[in-house]
Amino acid sequence: MDADVVKAQVFKKAAASRRAALLPPRVKEKGIELLLFLAALTSVAITVGIVGVLAYESFAFFRHVSFIEFMTDRQWTPLFAEPHYGMLSLVSGTLVTTTVALLVAIPSGSLIAIYLSEYAPHQVREAVKPALELLSAVPTVVYGYFALLFVTPALQKLWPDLPGFNMLSAGLVIGIMIVPYVSSVSEDAMRAVPVYLREGAYALGATKMQTALRVVVPSALSGIAAAYVLGVSRAIGETMVVAIAAGMQPTLTWNPLEPAATMTAYIVQVSLGDVPHGSIGYQTIFATGLTLLLMTLVFNIAGHVLRKRYRQVY
Amino acid sequence: MSSENAIDKSIKPASLRGIIARHKRADLLFALLGLMAMLVALAVLLALLGQLALDGIGRLSWQFLTSFPSRFPEQAGILSAWIGTLLVMFLTALTAVPLGLGAAIYLEEYAPRNWMTDLIEINIANLAGVPSIVYGLMALGLFVYEFHLGQSFLTAGLTLAMLILPMVIIATREAIRAVPPQIREAAYALGATKWQTVKDHVVPYSMGGILTGLILALSRAVGETAPLLTVGALSFIAFLPHPPWQPERPFVSFEWIFDPFTVMPIQMFNWVSRPQEAFHLNAAAAGIVLLLMTLAMNALAIVIRARFRKRIHW
Numbered sequence: 277m278d279a280d281v282v283k284a285q286v287f288k289k290a291a292a293s294r295r296a297a298l299l300p301p302r303v304k305e306k307g308i309e310l311l312l313f314l315a316a317l318t319s320v321a322i323t324v325g326i327v328g329v330l331a332y333e334s335f336a337f338f339r340h341v342s343f344i345e346f347m348t349d350r351q352w353t354p355l356f357a358e359p360h361y362g363m364l365s366l367v368s369g370t371l372v373t374t375t376v377a378l379l380v381a382i383p384s385g386s387l388i389a390i391y392l393s394e395y396a397p398h399q400v401r402e403a404v405k406p407a408l409e410l411l412s413a414v415p416t417v418v419y420g421y422f423a424l425l426f427v428t429p430a431l432q433k434l435w436p437d438l439p440g441f442n443m444l445s446a447g448l449v450i451g452i453m454i455v456p457y458v459s460s461v462s463e464d465a466m467r468a469v470p471v472y473l474r475e476g477a478y479a480l481g482a483t484k485m486q487t488a489l490r491v492v493v494p495s496a497l498s499g500i501a502a503a504y505v506l507g508v509s510r511a512i513g514e515t516m517v518v519a520i521a522a523g524m525q526p527t528l529t530w531n532p533l534e535p536a537a538t539m540t541a542y543i544v545q546v547s548l549g550d551v552p553h554g555s556i557g558y559q560t561i562f563a564t565g566l567t568l569l570l571m572t573l574v575f576n577i578a579g580h581v582l583r584k585r586y587r588q589v590y
Numbered sequence: 591m592s593s594e595n596a597i598d599k600s601i602k603p604a605s606l607r608g609i610i611a612r613h614k615r616a617d618l619l620f621a622l623l624g625l626m627a628m629l630v631a632l633a634v635l636l637a638l639l640g641q642l643a644l645d646g647i648g649r650l651s652w653q654f655l656t657s658f659p660s661r662f663p664e665q666a667g668i669l670s671a672w673i674g675t676l677l678v679m680f681l682t683a684l685t686a687v688p689l690g691l692g693a694a695i696y697l698e699e700y701a702p703r704n705w706m707t708d709l710i711e712i713n714i715a716n717l718a719g720v721p722s723i724v725y726g727l728m729a730l731g732l733f734v735y736e737f738h739l740g741q742s743f744l745t746a747g748l749t750l751a752m753l754i755l756p757m758v759i760i761a762t763r764e765a766i767r768a769v770p771p772q773i774r775e776a777a778y779a780l781g782a783t784k785w786q787t788v789k790d791h792v793v794p795y796s797m798g799g800i801l802t803g804l805i806l807a808l809s810r811a812v813g814e815t816a817p818l819l820t821v822g823a824l825s826f827i828a829f830l831p832h833p834p835w836q837p838e839r840p841f842v843s844f845e846w847i848f849d850p851f852t853v854m855p856i857q858m859f860n861w862v863s864r865p866q867e868a869f870h871l872n873a874a875a876a877g878i879v880l881l882l883m884t885l886a887m888n889a890l891a892i893v894i895r896a897r898f899r900k901r902i903h904w
Contacts, residue, residue: 569724
């Protein structure tokens with residue numbers, strides 16, 4: 277009985293290997309390589325898809341709206357009876373929230389990175405780093421909730437006439453959200469600075485702070501700058517916090533205490549409504565998306581160049 | 591020569607002590623500043639969790655998990671949302687895992703050094719920095735209107751898969767790179783083909799890193815809202831998708847992939863954006879569930895990383 281089972285298995289295996297032998301191994305190997313190559317190529321296809329869709333719809337948009345108006349008009353009211361297409365209103369909202377976010381994230385992120393890399397005992401660093409990374413794991417819609425229902429009411433105690441939707445609280449919360457990006461990338465860069473540079477500074481009688489600020493930070497500058505650039509790009513592209521907490525009215529204003537719409541919030545706003553496919557309103561979100569993509573692309577490339585070109589080799 | 595003497599004379603032991611004391615004070619202050627920045631960031635995280643728990647815990651109940659959304663906040667629940675999240679994640683993983691693994695294996699093990707490989711690599715690095723809402727626009731133009739997949743689970747799953755693909759590829763490549771070349775050489779020496787080496791040795795040994803990266807990428811996808819809003823997620827779905835099973839052969843049904851979808855973050859966004867306070871409490875409760883999902887996945891990733899790290903000693 278047992279022998280029969282074994283025999284059957286042996287036959288099965290032999291049949292399988294005969295079947296496999298029909299395909300010469302070289303062909304099979306080449307086939308697999310081709311499949312893997314196609315998988316790698318999908319990433320290129322995605323890029324082509326993104327650029328293609330955005331460019332195609334934006335092209336249709338710019339047949340209706342002149343590029344000059346897009347760049348210089350001071351109003352953005354595409355869905356009104358009398359439409360205006362001034363991208364500047366959305367860009368100003370985006371820049372204000374991004375600036376507020378960076379004012380929070382860059383100083384605190386850098387200080388945290390210096391503290392963790394130069395001062396903190398080993399156990400503190402091991403405990404705090406994952407906790408900070410938790411900050412970046414929280415879903416952005418939860419941050420939106422926090423900005424609207426915790427930060428704004430708290431700020432209203434300081435400024436009673438602060439509107440319920442404002443760019444300040446959205447920016448502050450985005451800032452908190454990107455602290456871990458800034459701090460952990462800069463910390464990695466600072467930890468990569470070899471110990472003998474620090475020892476040299478200590479040997480000359482420098483304090484920890486002097487060593488950190490005049491030796492470690494300058495040596496790790498390219499990595500730190502790359503972290504900042506990553507933070508900027510995240511802040512520009514962040515969507516849910518601004519859509520929930522900053523209001524969705526496109527206004528050309530540079531005052532963070534006012535409500536305004538960012539580029540991303542505008543896209544969300546239009547997506548929530550029923551804008552017919554192919555209409556000019558539909559095309560506006562692609563023109564907005566293209567502007568957004570170009571802005572982040574500039575920062576991403578800058579970050580890439582910084583990391584690659586100015587990488588210190590010790 | 592004379593100036594050196596001048597310096598020597600100008601520094602008296604007493605003032606030197608003063609300088610040292612001043613520098614030490616500055617050093618201490620700086621360390622405290624770093625510590626403060628770190629504590630503030632952690633305090634904000636605690637405030638966020640605390641606020642969410644305080645607001646939402648009262649609404650969390652079995653009834654909340656098993657009811658559909660409703661006009662009446664006290665009867666509303668998240669049944670369609672969490673089932674939707676699970677189904678979308680299933681499709682996302684189904685798409686992103688083979689594509690991501692294939693691309694990473696190709697780039698690490700097969701790719702020749704030429705312009706094509708460079709193009710793919712630069713492309714993946716850039717895709718990782720594209721704002722998530724831009725993926726939503728691409729999906730809207732391509733999947734919804736060009737391929738006519740509709741505003742369905744399939745579109746949602748594909749969109750998130752495109753979004754996390756760069757993360758999966760980058761994490762998998764790092765895991766594969768950590769496998770020492772001796773392992774491959776040993777396999778080749780025994781006559782294994784390239785694919786046998788990869789399939790039987792390289793991939794199994796890097797499984798820990800691959801799984802960790804995959805789970806972290808999926809946990810990011812769980813919280814993504816913006817791209818799905820753009821695609822046209824509905825936030826009021828009071829029915830379940832078609833069941834994924836059927837009584838006759840082949841017992842599995844894929845009818846549900848063309849059903850309209852909603853997910854947890856979108857349900858939460860919808861409740862946050864309403865003016866009534868009662869819906870805000872629902873949003874908080876949904877936020878707790880969402881956060882627990884994300885944190886559970888992050889914890890799982892940490893556990894996997896720790897286990898595999900312990901087992902393998904090169």
